[in-house]
Each structure stands twice: as C-alpha cells, then as structure tokens.
Amino acid sequence: MADWAPILIGVILFIILSPGLIFQIPGNSRHVEFGxxxxxxxxxxxxxxxxxxxxxxxxxxxxxxxxAG
Structure with missing residues (x-):
C-alpha cells in the first residue's frame, strides 16, 4: 500500500498557497492582498x-x- 498523504497534502497546499490566488504576502501595493x-x-x-x-x-x-486500497 502506498502512502498518499505527501501527494495529497502537497497538492492541496500548492493550490491554497499559490501567490495571488487566495492571498499574497507581501502584495504589490499592500502587505497582504486578497484575490x-x-x-x-x-x-x-x-x-x-x-x-x-x-x-x-x-x-x-x-x-x-x-x-488507499
């Protein structure tokens, strides 16, 4: 059985922490920008x-x- 945790957590964190998607630290004009x-x-x-x-x-x-499996 394969451990899928690193893959799933990596994908979810990549999506959530993509700069500019949900939030961005530091922003272009402010310290924190959203969307x-x-x-x-x-x-x-x-x-x-x-x-x-x-x-x-x-x-x-x-x-x-x-x-899984």
Whole structure:
C-alpha cells in the first residue's frame, strides 16, 4: 500500500498557497492582498517558505498517513 498523504497534502497546499490566488504576502501595493491574481518574486519566496514549513510539520512532525486500497 502506498502512502498518499505527501501527494495529497502537497497538492492541496500548492493550490491554497499559490501567490495571488487566495492571498499574497507581501502584495504589490499592500502587505497582504486578497484575490489579486498577480504576483512578485518576494511573494513567491515567502509562499515557498510557508509551504515547506507547513508540509514538513504535517508530514514529519504530525505524521499524517493516507492509505488507499
């Protein structure tokens, strides 16, 4: 049986943390922008760090496992 947790959590976090889709830190004109559909290099870097941190906590520290089949 394969562990699907890293794949599903990675996809969900990627969608939620895509800069400019739901929110963006830092924004182009403000510190936080919601639904702007635009991005910049700083926001990509910050969202990457947030993604890595949350993903690592969920997979390694909490130990989330999803088995199918």
């Amino acid at each position: 702007s559909f635009m991005t910049n290099g700083k926001a990509v870097f910050i969202h990457t760090i947030i993604f890595f941190g949350v993903f690592t906590i969920l997979i390694l520290a909490v130990g989330v496992h999803i088995y």
